[in-house]
Every structure is written in structure tokens, then in C-alpha cells.
Amino acid sequence: MSLLKDRRYIYFIAGLVIVITTVTFAVRQLSAERKELNLLKEQRKEMLSLKEEFLSLRQRITTVEDKKNLTNVQGVVQAVDEVLSSAGLKDKVKTVKSAGKREVRDGFEEEADISIEKVNMNEMVNIFYRIENAPMILTIKKATVKKSFENPELLNISLVLSFLNPK
Numbered sequence: 001m002s003l004l005k006d007r008r009y010i011y012f013i014a015g016l017v018i019v020i021t022t023v024t025f026a027v028r029q030l031s032a033e034r035k036e037l038n039l040l041k042e043q044r045k046e047m048l049s050l051k052e053e054f055l056s057l058r059q060r061i062t063t064v065e066d067k068k069n070l071t072n073v074q075g076v077v078q079a080v081d082e083v084l085s086s087a088g089l090k091d092k093v094k095t096v097k098s099a100g101k102r103e104v105r106d107g108f109e110e111e112a113d114i115s116i117e118k119v120n121m122n123e124m125v126n127i128f129y130r131i132e133n134a135p136m137i138l139t140i141k142k143a144t145v146k147k148s149f150e151n152p153e154l155l156n157i158s159l160v161l162s163f164l165n166p167k
Helices: 002-070 076-086 121-132
Strands: 093-104 107-119 138-147 155-166
Touching: 076 093, 076 107, 076 121, 076 138, 076 155, 107 121, 121 138, 121 155
Parallel strands: none
Antiparallel strands: 093 107, 107 155, 138 155
């Protein structure tokens, strides 16, 4: 009888060891799966963020490409004239000097030095807005704003604009 009791005791302990080993293995596996799940969630968040950034950049590129295709302006002087005359500031433009033309990868880049005198703050904002939203690739390379000598409330603006004429 004692042998039978000892065997039952041994079987019970063996069964208990097997159950504990199985539970320990399952808990470790579950912990590893949770870590992997958290890592995948972080990667998903990063991918969604990159997707949004990619879509934003693609939209900006499309906008620039559309501007390139819309333009029928031949040079920077004509582009400046078109932009400033639409703002009603053509009479305040003192000089528009072409500063040269060079070939770039996408076409020809032409620069111009522009001097605009005696504009108020609102007109200056309108000028910058019109240049930024022009239906052509027109960028401001350099801008200098100074108070007018005759009237300190008015401003004199010197700009270096760049116009990209596609090939």
C-alpha cells in the first residue's frame, strides 16, 4: 500500500510539474506576444505618420507641377508685371532689372531685382501673397524692407525674384 501511495504521490508531483511548466511556458509566450504587439502598434503609428507626411509632400509637389504647366509667361519681367498689376501696384514699382538667366535641371531660372517704393504694410502683405500664390513658379530669393525717407509709415521694398521657365 505504501508503494501505491508513493506512486500516486510521484504521479501527482509529476503532473503538477508538467502543469506548472506548461503554464510558465504559456505565460512567457504571452508576454513575448504582448511585446511584439506593442512594437507593431508603434510601427503602425509611425507608418501612419509617414503616410500623412508623404501625402502632404505629394500634394505640394503636385501644386508646384501644376503651376509649372499653367504658366504661359516668357520671362521674369513679364511675370513680375503680371503679378504686381493684378495687385494694383504697378505704379509703385520703380525698377525691374533682369539679373541673368541660367539653365537648371527642370528648365531655365531667371532672376530679377525689383524695387517697389512707398507702399503701406497691407500692400506689402498683398505683394508677398500674390508672389507666393502666383500661377507660375516665382520665388523670393531675397527681400529687404526699409522705411521710406519721406514718410516713415510707408515702406520701400527691394526683392530678388526667381522665375522658373520649364523646358
